[in-house]
Amino acid sequence: MNEVFLDTETTGLSFKEGHKIVEIACIETKDLLPTKQIFHEIINPQRDVPEEAFNIHGFSTEFLQNKKIFSEIAEKFLNFIQNKKIIIHNASFDLGFLNYELGFLKKNEIKKENIIDSLTIAREKFPGSSNSLDALCKRFNIDLSKRTKHNALLDCELLREVYINLLDVKEPKLIFSNEKNLNENILNEPSNLKKYSKKIIKPTSEELLKHEKFLKSEIKKNYFN
Numbered sequence: 001m002n003e004v005f006l007d008t009e010t011t012g013l014s015f016k017e018g019h020k021i022v023e024i025a026c027i028e029t030k031d032l033l034p035t036k037q038i039f040h041e042i043i044n045p046q047r048d049v050p051e052e053a054f055n056i057h058g059f060s061t062e063f064l065q066n067k068k069i070f071s072e073i074a075e076k077f078l079n080f081i082q083n084k085k086i087i088i089h090n091a092s093f094d095l096g097f098l099n100y101e102l103g104f105l106k107k108n109e110i111k112k113e114n115i116i117d118s119l120t121i122a123r124e125k126f127p128g129s130s131n132s133l134d135a136l137c138k139r140f141n142i143d144l145s146k147r148t149k150h151n152a153l154l155d156c157e158l159l160r161e162v163y164i165n166l167l168d169v170k171e172p173k174l175i176f177s178n179e180k181n182l183n184e185n186i187l188n189e190p191s192n193l194k195k196y197s198k199k200i201i202k203p204t205s206e207e208l209l210k211h212e213k214f215l216k217s218e219i220k221k222n223y224f225n
Contacts, residue, residue, distance in 0.1 A: 003029045004084045005160045007152040008094045009057040011049050015100040020045030021070060022059050024098075025152035026080055032164055039080040040153050041073045058149040070101045078107065086110065089133050089159050091117035118163050125166060133158060140165040 005027045012019030022045050028037035042059065044067040054060055088094050091112075099109040122131035129135070133155060137144050142161045146154060 002035065002084045003032060004081050004086050005029065005156040005163070006081070006086055006088050006094060007155040007159065008097060009053075009059065009150055009152050010097055011045050011047060011053050013093075015097045018047065019053075019097075020047055021097050021101060022049065022053075022064055023057065023152040024073070024077060025156050026077075027153075027156040027160060028080070028084070029160065032160065032169070034160075037080075038153070039077060041077070042067050043073065044069050056150050071105055074102065074105055074107060078102075081110070084114075085116060086114050087116045087118060087159065087163055089117070089155075089162070090119045091115050118159060118166060121163075121166050133162065136162045136166075 007025050008021050009023040010019050010021050021043055023042050024039070026039040028035045028039075042064065044064045046069060049059060049061045049064065095110060095112070095115065102109050119131055122136055126139075129139075134144065134147075136142075137158055140162060142158060142165075144158075147158070
């Protein structure tokens, strides 16, 4: 099963107070390595963007007015995440907004059993510490120089790096993938080469003794010459 790293930006902290999504980003990976498949949409929330939210992500009311509304991108979004493990930092926040919008459109909500919350993992690993995405990036020495504003697409990539570090696997499957490709290449060789490659000839005791005597004589001869 492939994974999706997901992040959203919103007009505020609670959908119950009428706040809406203004950006959704998803990066698909396979064994945590990017597949280059990305979903990214900037969305018209059909309401004003408070100054506090604008200061965080930089999307103004005017800028968002000509963007697509959620109903126009919902099906494409659902198709992108279908049958994939979804990794989110502080999942309850993003899921609350997404499922509210999906419910309003009478579409299936995202099930919690498909979600991995990296914040939960971080809290278990570093209890009592700050486990925000920024704090974890600093802990793992992940470059934050591009993060002048909160950006869902950039945050997905940062989350991928954080998640890999949380699992202590660095860049997983990279070496194993190379080994797998090498093994597949060997298996695709002509059958006579496969048989040749598998044949192992062990020297006899007599041959080993002769080889040892030869080495001793050569070493002695070269040493004194």
